[in-house]
Amino acid sequence: MKRMLSGIKPTGRVTLGNYIGAIKPFVSYQDEYEMYIFIANLHSMTIYQEPKELRQNTKDLIALYIAAGLDPKKVTLFLQSDVLEHAQLGWYLGCMVNMGELSRMTQYKDKVSKNETIGAGIFNYPSLMNADILMYDPDYVPVGEDQKQHVELCRDIAERFNKRYSDTFKIPEPLVAKVGGRIMDLQNPTKKMSKSAETSKGCIYILDDIQVSKKKIKSAVTDSDGHIHYDPINKPGISNLLEIYSILSNKPIKDIEKQYEGQGYGVFKNDLAEIVGQELEKIQARYREITSGSYLDDVLEEGAQKARNIARKKLAKVERKIGITIKKK
Ligand code: TYM
Numbered sequence: 001m002k003r004m005l006s007g008i009k010p011t012g013r014v015t016l017g018n019y020i021g022a023i024k025p026f027v028s029y030q031d032e033y034e035m036y037i038f039i040a041n042l043h044s045m046t047i048y049q050e051p052k053e054l055r056q057n058t059k060d061l062i063a064l065y066i067a068a069g070l071d072p073k074k075v076t077l078f079l080q081s082d083v084l085e086h087a088q089l090g091w092y093l094g095c096m097v098n099m100g101e102l103s104r105m106t107q108y109k110d111k112v113s114k115n116e117t118i119g120a121g122i123f124n125y126p127s128l129m130n131a132d133i134l135m136y137d138p139d140y141v142p143v144g145e146d147q148k149q150h151v152e153l154c155r156d157i158a159e160r161f162n163k164r165y166s167d168t169f170k171i172p173e174p175l176v177a178k179v180g181g182r183i184m185d186l187q188n189p190t191k192k193m194s195k196s197a198e199t200s201k202g203c204i205y206i207l208d209d210i211q212v213s214k215k216k217i218k219s220a221v222t223d224s225d226g227h228i229h230y231d232p233i234n235k236p237g238i239s240n241l242l243e244i245y246s247i248l249s250n251k252p253i254k255d256i257e258k259q260y261e262g263q264g265y266g267v268f269k270n271d272l273a274e275i276v277g278q279e280l281e282k283i284q285a286r287y288r289e290i291t292s293g294s295y296l297d298d299v300l301e302e303g304a305q306k307a308r309n310i311a312r313k314k315l316a317k318v319e320r321k322i323g324i325t326i327k328k329k
Pocket of ligand 1: 005006007008009010018020021040128129132133142143145146180181182183184192193194
């Protein structure tokens with residue numbers, strides 16, 4: 001069985017973009033792959049998190065993974081901070097990446113261009129991510145479009161390590177869905193739907209009130225030509241809605257275009273609002289069930305133990321190869 005690994009930061013509330021770009025694909029892969037899915041809470045520290053909110057967002061994220069259909073019996077679910085080896089391997093790998101490579105990362109450049117004061121964690125972010133990935137030798141890393149560059153850097157670093165010290169890490173492949181890999185802001189469809197958007201009008205949160213979510217879909221920005229057709233360059237708004245529709249209804253975009261031929265945006269948006277509402281209702285009901293009791297703590301404890309078993313061995317191997325370990329065996 002091929003192996004897959006991915007993570008999501010518990011920063012802010014989980015969005016429809018995270019759900020469509022990451023969580024839903026994870027669910028579809030769980031029968032076919034050996035999966036490791038974690039909460040990237042160490043990465044969330046790169047931007048200040050209010051401790052109470054961080055705790056809540058972390059719990060929500062684990063619960064949402066499961067509510068969306070991930071089965072902890074099939075998938076190893078864990079907190080990044082529960083496996084201390086990640087930070088240690090991140091240090092070694094951080095010593096192998098060049099400043100120039102880190103400076104070229106879009107996520108870092110975006111932050112710098114906003115002239116915000118940023119912590120060094122944002123710059124070093126990819127090294128910890130490289131450790132998250134390489135620790136488990138996954139074949140694939142399913143991510144949204146925005147994270148592809150990080151996985152590509154990870155491949156370069158794995159190759160560099162293997163060349164310098166001998167074969168140690170599997171070279172992972174990023175897996176970005178053709179549809180749904182980049183869900184856009186509903187009010188500004190040329191920008192990614194993001195937890196950190198300035199206003200929440202264009203962003204649907206999975207735990208949003210259902211009526212509010214439907215309203216956000218109905219008031220999504222489109223264009224004036226009234227033709228339901230997929231063309232992300234010239235019709236970004238309607239194309240984004242078509243992607244959301246396609247993923248949530250499991251219908252190819254071409255079929256949806258045909259279904260709505262000759263009809264206006266109003267009918268299409270109303271139907272999509274219903275589809276989104278139903279999907280969220282299903283997830284929220286399951287979320288309420290699993291957040292009562294100690295179920296989530298048990299899931300995380302079991303996941304951490306499985307992950308630690310792999311991580312311990314991998315780190316020991318790395319430390320032998322690079323000369324950190326001085327004991328013979
Ligand atoms: P994060 O928390 O920003 O996002 C989690 C996942 O959701 C995807 N995503 C989207 N997909 C489609 N449309 C959108 N609008 C959208 N917004 C977010 C992201 O691409 C991502 O797949 N660095 C990672 C977390 C991480 C990680 C890892 C991932 C840490 N270590 C190792 C994979 C492997 C991040 O910030 O994701």
